[in-house]
Amino acid sequence: MDIYLLEAILNGVMLGGLLALLALGLNLIFGVIDVVWICYVELVMGGMYAIYWLHAVYAWPFLLACVVAIALVALFGLILHRLIIEPILGSAPINQLLATGGMLFFLQSFATLLFGTDFRNVGIRLPIIELGEIDLSFARLLAFVTALVGALGLYLFLARTYLGTAIRAIAQDREIMGLMGVDQRRIYLITSAIGGGLAGLAACLLVLQYDVHPFIGLTFGPITFMICVLGGLGNMFGGVVAAFLMSQIISIVGFYFSVELSYVLAFVLFIVLIVLRPRGILAR
């Protein structure tokens, strides 16, 4: 096999880990609260800017900047739910889509206002690992491993803890949660914070590989949504599978043709797969 193709495949796998993390956050929110945060990737952008400012501008240690960023985005998720989602929980799902759409608009523009449209780089250069003739970016590898750890952590949390079980339960029957002694509102807020935290984690990983700019959401947003829909909106495992599938497509097609074309093809594939399996590959 062409050694560079192998490299592309490996890169695809690593990209898949990252996309899976993004999809997990989105699916968590949708699966539990039944709301799509259209602005999810913009939350990631916010996290990236936070890290940039803390580390590149104020010279905080990188890890500290990351931890703070995760906390900030988690807080943002909580506020997003409390102020914007809660008032319209009962109304048509369209309204929720549009409200988060408004937030997307706001975040992109606000970032432009604050930071301008320049691309900013955090300035951390991680080494390239050489395996024979393949070059592996350590940053990518690190992102992949961290994403996996994050996903595993989420899984354990949901499966083994009381809170996690409650979060799974509320997705199945919201009305009787009170009868279990669970404050439904609190669970939603906590879930929103976790969703935000996952976005923050994704920011930490992305910032090592990509420059941040206000419209980075346009690069990752559509593909993340496609992945979620493909895996079945709300189906966390499905999202992970779809993430790896899509990342392979993007990586391999990008290798043979161009990046833009790979996204177009991914979209076409998305349409085809949705036609074959309308509820997603692994529907809920």
Place this chain on the structure above:
Amino acid sequence: MTEARIAAAVGLAALVALPFLLQTDSYYLHIVIQVLLLGLIYTAWGFMGRFGLVSLGHGAFMGVGAYTSSLLWNLYGLTPWLGIPAGMALTAVLALIIGYPCFHLKIVGHYFALVTLALGQVVALLIIAARDVTGGSLGMTPRAVGTSWVALQFQNRLQFYFIALALWLAVLGVRAWVSRGMRRAALEAIGEDETAAEAAGIDVLREKLRVFVISAVITAAGGSIFAQYIMYLNPETVAGVGISLQIVFAAIAGGMYSALGPTVGALLTLSLTEFLRVLFGTNFIGAANTIYGILLILFIIFMPRGILGVAERLLERRPRAQTAPAE
């Protein structure tokens, strides 16, 4: 009923007289033309939006329309009179390709919105990718030939004004047609509960496809004319998430359940952009959109029926000349 008709007649007369009252190179006329053109696009979006079929990718249709007609003119000298219908036809095909599987497989609500969002992105990406032809992110301009009916370009704004006015009125007419009787009832039923509507014998697929294609095609036409008027196209302003969301915001803020609502929304967004530009110059790029974002959120939470919807409800509360018999 007659009150409304009189008001409409007066309004129409005012609109017709407007360019003669203002100077034809007036800044205000420029705004009004844009309000009409964008207003008709937003109204077309509202065809779908008011029945719960929310598209977050109408920018795609605008882009396809605008780029098709402009490219055909620039590359082949094809008059926009043919170029625009070509763009509309292409858009219709696109809408059918996307719409058929979606509606056939009952992809609704969130799923559908996300598919349209992705569509918008893909069109923008394609335009950028084909940069050799389209100029990519830098945009392109239709080849200018001064005033010419064939090329649909005019130095003087007067002709554009009446073209915009005529189209806007036509779209309102289409809206009335789509809203008539059984068709509207069918779409409302579909919006409420699709399975029930299906059981009641409504051909859900056909109704949705029809309204989707009509909406897309009008948007494409609007996009083309808009590009002709502004004489500049750019994947961000004509395709892409930005314009898609702006369409949604304006339609909702103005009130998509009312006929004139989306146009009011256009007035709102244009005024806001101009106001901000006057106030801040180009120092604060992004200020307008930031405010749009906040306003959209506020509107959704507090005024889901938009400005006109609130106004209408207020008007309904006024005591009428004849009181209805007590129940």
Place this chain on the structure above:
Amino acid sequence: MLEVSGLSADYGSFRALFEVSLAVQTGETVAVIGPNGAGKTTLMRVISGMLPPHSGELSFEGRSLAGLTAHRIVELGIAHVPENRRLFPRLTVEENLRMGAYLPSARASFAERLSWAYDHFPRLRERRHQLAGTLSGGEQQMCAIARALMSKPRLLLLDEPSAGLAPLVVQQVFDLVRAIAEEGYTVLIVEQNVQQVLELVDRAYLLEVGRIALAGSAGELRQSEIIRRSYLGL
């Protein structure tokens, strides 16, 4: 223990309960019987906090329940087994029981409560890792009751436990309720199955179209003409 006085409540846009008054003493087993649509489930939901009342008073162990949300009422010691069981279908039996013990006070003794539950409901132990949605009707009812008991409630509300179950299974469920009552739990049970429930409880109320039509000991109600004619088919 539980005092309901002059309670009125709405179900959607129409009134379902009209000035209902009843009481349950500690250690008693009390039934509320009546036809479909009488308002029995609405009554349960108001008591457990799922539904806000329109007017009237509700107090538990001397403490007013006015304005309290459901999860606060559970903390006070009232557990509600809703109609149709309402287990979490994609959680296992054990996870459902875990949810029943969500309250901090219950979590502390979860292991002990769990083995108590499995002792009383041996079939659940066999199926502990099975998804609750795949259990049979009778097993689901057992699981739902066990789940409610995980928080060691002082008052157990049972909403139509026999609904949708085969007669043999209904008998098992009622035997179970009897055993629970004998352990000292206070039980308020709402039922359409008049015959069997009157053999189970100490006292009963007849609820018809949102009003209490009859009240008395189980024996008295069994003898009453209304009950015999309309509900026992005699």
